[in-house]
Amino acid sequence: MAKSENKTKPEPVDPAAMIASVEHPQRRADAEVLLPLFTRITGWPAQMWGPAIVGFGRYHYKYDSGREGDFMVTGFSPRKSYTSVYILPGYRDLSEPLSRLGKVKHGKSCLNINKLADIDMDVLEEMVRDGVAYMKANYTTAAR
Template sequence: MAKSDNKTKPTPVSPTEFVAAVEHPTRRADGEKLLGWFEEVTGYTPRMWGPSLVGYGRYHYKYDSGREGDMLITGFSPRKANLVLYIMPGYRDMSDKLARLGKHKVGKSCLYINKLADIDMEVLREIVEDGFSYMKENYDTWPE
């Protein structure tokens, strides 16, 4: 089976410059806060992944199909519609934490919030730390 490249790869773009260029003032301010917050929580320096993902750390995955590659361990993207936070292992029984988080929606590995003021940052820390620890325990990971 031919292996396709992961389209989301690290880029040389500065995460600080990327966030500073976000047009929506609330998304930009929340992105600026998250830049340092994720660095504090993970201990890793941010790096851009593709054109719009600010990532922390890197892990290597390999699917049963043979496809493999590297991806960010956790991170965020200040998109037009909302902030997207990436919790890579997904939400393995995090219902108690999610119930305490505040206004949000979830996807498979994405947490969608309108603005940081809508959520409890301490609960978000619990969620990110849980996902980050899971990834480090179950995958080959390294700082990026």
């Protein structure tokens, strides 16, 4: 199978400017908290991935099918209805920290948070740190 790149790619947009443009006041305020939090946790600068995802780091993946590409290691996106936090990789059992996190909905690699006040920020930091450590141990990662 031919190499197939991820459709979501790094964009030359300032993440702080994107956050400042978020219309929903709660999503904007939460993103203003998450930006320095993720920067501190990861040690990597923020970079936009597509028009709405603030990502940190980069890793290269290659599936058995031959599909490969680059994607962010972790990040977040202030959506209209909630803020998504991306904890990669998904598909691991995160039931224990999820039980302590607070009020969230989640998919395989993302947490959907209505507002940061609904969750335990220490547990969120623990989960992001764990995800970044896993990615560094299992993939080639870089700041950009």
